[in-house]
Amino acid sequence: MQYKEVILLKCGEIVLKGLNRSKFEQKLMDDVRRRLSPIGTYSLVSRQSTIYVRPKDEASAAAIDKAFEAAKDVYGIAALCKAAECPKNTDEIFKILPEYCRNELAKAKTFKVNAKRSDKNFPLTSPELAALAGGVILSRFPRLKVDLDNPDVTVTIEIRETDAYIHANRIPGAGGMPLGSNGHALLLLSGGIDSPVAGHMIAKRGVSLTALHFESPPYTSPRAKQKVIDIARVMTKRCGNMKLIIVPVAKLQETLRAKCPSELFTVLFRRFMMRIACRIAEKEGIPALVTGESLGQVASQTMEALNATDAVVDRVVLRPLIGMDKEEIVTIARQTETFELSIQPYEDCCTIFTPKHPKTKPRIDKLLQSEANLNIDALCEEAISELEIIELP
């Protein structure tokens, strides 16, 4: 029996992109390559909205399950399967099919065969091929029944340009668009649950990320910083290699505490975070910011507070969690593997000077009055001058 096991990745929304399609496919292949390189050596070929992943040696063939696992969470893949790649010859196909799909068929009560033929010179039509394949399966698994509407297993036979493909294990992929196909954004990354989820949601739309973290030593500890580095490192799995920029803000916070009304501290500080983020984004040529804010979750996430922070920014702020409940956010944090890190109890610079009664509806004129006592430019630049850059992974 002559077949080779390969992985087929069905491209997602990128098929809609007309002329940009090859650029998009290239980005997707780059990301798949990045994910598979620690596992083995695979060749990648893109044809008709499918990326064919073929092991180049025996060790990589033996690691194909691992490669399949890794491909499951690559953004831009709508569906994926492992498949037997075999000659376009019905005798071979009907020998290989019950053997290759035996595990799926043994577990099922009902099945259907889905035959597709892009090679119109193949001697059987798709319905003929499906009917014959169904007969072969029934003779090997007599307990099975055909169910065309809601089968336990769908066996697919695809007759493509050079080979035939047989599979019965197609699953949905991560969806979204390939990393880097939709630009780059600056993610304000805390050690909390929300901002890593916001990063993943925007990365899923094809955006590569730089992360920006504010720390406040000695009020925040080295462990709090390490936690954020660990979160960012986990994020690189799905979001791609990332630069993490860390800016110390203890002096800025001390100045705000000394010179401004305490009930305005939180919003005033958030305005500084946004100003610093914009300055860094400008220097790095990044057109958008991303935050993990969710409407009404805390005092600084009321509409008035969001207006007050947005009043100092000069570029779009993406807030993918704005309409989400905490539970929905936690579900994604678990799926993307940041949750367990995020719930470690280390302090964040946003919580150390939190006033007892923060204003939930700050008035812009009051904020401007407080800021009139401050040298905004100097405070921002002083913090930025001490930034540290960590390249991940």
Ligand code: ATP
């Ligand atoms: P998170 O769980 O992401 O920390 P949160 O619900 O605790 O969010 P806030 O602390 O008000 O909310 O922060 C709102 C957003 O501001 C965060 O999602 C993040 O984008 C940004 N942010 C908060 N703290 C920091 C920080 N130390 N460094 C960088 N960005 C931060």
Ligand code: MG
């Ligand atoms: Mg937080």
